[in-house]
Amino acid sequence: MTPQPLPQIYLARHGETAWSLSGQHTGLTDIPLLDVGERNAIQLGQRLKGMTFSRVFTSPLQRARRTCELAGFGAVAAIDPDLVEWNYGQYEGKSTEEIHKINPGWDLFRDGGPGGESVADVSARADRVISRLRAINAAVLLFASGHILRVLTARWLALEASAARYFIVGTASLNILGYEHNTNEPVIRLLDDRSHIKAG
Secondary structure (H helix, E strand, O other): OOOOOOOOEEEEEOOOEHHHHHOEOOOOOOOOEOHHHHHHHHHHHHHHOOOOOOEEEEOOOHHHHHHHHHOOOOOOEEEOHHHOOOOOHHHOOOEHHHHHHHOOOOOHHHHOOOOOOOHHHHHHHHHHHHHHHHHHOOOEEEEEOHHHHHHHHHHHOOOOHHHHHHOOOOOOOEEEEEEOOOOOOEEEEEEEEOOOOOOO
């Protein structure tokens, strides 16, 4: 009897926005995709074409929801509030360079967002998502923003949320979490793959 393949979790980051392009921290500010971001979302959909997922979830923010729609999964996606991006509090809309001018030692993955969410807050949200994913135990597709997906990746591997600093997740990228031999061996199967993004 052939063993059933182990489930995989596909993580899709939203397409380009004005603030992702400029490097501004975009937490709960609900800004739209740029035209290039919309094109990239369509290209991501072409990459995912023909794949089937037991469930599809998206962040409630429009940049993720629109990416989900343009990729072809809007009709089947459910909104998961736990997939919302990190609340940066006082640092919302600021670039890391701007933040370091007022707080030179600041590190998001250690200090969190003052007046917003701590690392522990975001880690707890990621853990709730992972608990639901493991209960589904089938292929799932998620659309969300960069920092929550990075924390989700770290927590999938049972690493501290601060380890998210080591994972880059570009706009409109495809990332896959899964297992090696069994469900006690979580792994990253694909990270920051943007091979579907065409220039121009």
